[in-house]
Amino acid sequence: MAPAPSIPVTVLTGYLGAGKTTLLNRILSENHGRKYAVIVNEFGEIGIDNDLVVDADEEVFEMNNGCICCTVRGDLIRIIEGLMKRKGGFDAIIIETTGLADPAPVAQTFFVDEEVRARVNLDAIVTVVDCRYVLARLADSHEAEEQIAFADVILLNKTDLVTGEQLQEVRRRIQAINSQARLHETLNCVVPLQEVLERGAFDLDRILKIEPNFLSEDDHEHDDSVASVSLTSSVPLRPERFIPWLQQLTMERGQDILRLKGILAFPAEEQRYVVQGVHMLIQGTYQRDWKPDEPRTSRLVFIGRNLDAAALRQGFEACAVPVS
Numbered sequence: 001m002a003p004a005p006s007i008p009v010t011v012l013t014g015y016l017g018a019g020k021t022t023l024l025n026r027i028l029s030e031n032h033g034r035k036y037a038v039i040v041n042e043f044g045e046i047g048i049d050n051d052l053v054v055d056a057d058e059e060v061f062e063m064n065n066g067c068i069c070c071t072v073r074g075d076l077i078r079i080i081e082g083l084m085k086r087k088g089g090f091d092a093i094i095i096e097t098t099g100l101a102d103p104a105p106v107a108q109t110f111f112v113d114e115e116v117r118a119r120v121n122l123d124a125i126v127t128v129v130d131c132r133y134v135l136a137r138l139a140d141s142h143e144a145e146e147q148i149a150f151a152d153v154i155l156l157n158k159t160d161l162v163t164g165e166q167l168q169e170v171r172r173r174i175q176a177i178n179s180q181a182r183l184h185e186t187l188n189c190v191v192p193l194q195e196v197l198e199r200g201a202f203d204l205d206r207i208l209k210i211e212p213n214f215l216s217e218d219d220h221e222h223d224d225s226v227a228s229v230s231l232t233s234s235v236p237l238r239p240e241r242f243i244p245w246l247q248q249l250t251m252e253r254g255q256d257i258l259r260l261k262g263i264l265a266f267p268a269e270e271q272r273y274v275v276q277g278v279h280m281l282i283q284g285t286y287q288r289d290w291k292p293d294e295p296r297t298s299r300l301v302f303i304g305r306n307l308d309a310a311a312l313r314q315g316f317e318a319c320a321v322p323v324s
């Protein structure tokens with residue numbers, strides 16, 4: 001019997017808030033005729049990302065207990081092995097890593113684990129870059145640089161938030177770190193899918209040139225200065241309190257807030273309110289109705305440096321006032 005064909009794996013990476021979920025949703029919403037298994041890993045103990053992935057036919061596996069590049073690599077191997085046992089179930093695997101993941105150990109998984117190596121192949125590392133903030137992140141985050149260095153395809157995303165000159169500067173910096181990756185300038189991650197998926201682009205030799213110990217190294221650096229604060233409330237939040245609180249907070253503390261995201265319940269409101277932020281830029285939209293069996297619990301996650309968990313909790317709780 002001929003061996004089963006190897007399944008391509010695409011790793012989506014990029015710093016916090018760059019647009020990875022936006023790209024994933026774009027892929028899943030398109031009529032591509034393929035069946036993808038999706039693995040989402042996020043930072044922060046309450047899962048929000050997997051809840052923001054479009055309701056597609058694809059199965060989404062969540063990994064919320066740690067960073068994919070550290071503690072949960074064993075979980076990744078187990079999920080992939082589990083997937084492999086279901087014959088003919090899907091054509092390819094897409095992994096969305098947390099914005100803080102170093103892609104090297106994730107990529108390494110596909111070469112060092114025998115079982116995994118026999119069944120799947122790393123097709124490409126696709127890195128989404130937030131053009132507005134990438135230069136600041138390159139100055140203070142080793143992971144941001146690794147994500148660019150390891151990429152096979154790079155989306156220079158959020159082109160609407162920079163001038164033409166700034167975009168050229170971003171291009172120059174990125175090409176200085178990685179001259180091999182294909183670059184695409186994008187708005188909301190709009191890119192033809194064939195530029196991202198099943199490219200057969202991952203080149204182990206190139207990686208070994210950047211990181212000669214790639215296949216043997218087991219530990220890597222991690223930015224411990226970044227932490228998360230997760231808040232939940234089963235009492236609906238008053239929008240007239242919550243929105244000004246968040247605006248004030250991001251105005252004052254935005255420098256340290258690398259990312260915030262939340263799914264919120266407002267009193268007598270049938271729709272979920274989704275809030276997203278990167279530093280001072282925040283966006284809120286009503287998304288979809290709460291499902292009848294879905295608990296109307298508000299969840300909000302902050303990821304950043306020097307976060308004052310007690311003050312955040314207090315501010316959040318002050319927005320949750322039972323309607324009398």
Ligand SMILES: Nc1nc2c(ncn2[C@@H]2O[C@H](COP(=O)(O)OP(=O)(O)OP(=O)(O)O)[C@@H](O)[C@H]2O)c(=O)[nH]1
Pocket residue numbers: 014015016017018019020021022023042049098099128157158159160161186187188189259261276277283
């Ligand atoms: N202005 C602008 N906003 C964008 C663009 N692409 C995505 N966004 C917004 O940026 C925010 C973050 O996007 P996500 O796709 O959630 O980013 P992410 O990389 O998955 O974030 P994490 O998983 O938290 O690291 C959302 O509010 C998006 O709507 C773009 O091209 N321009």
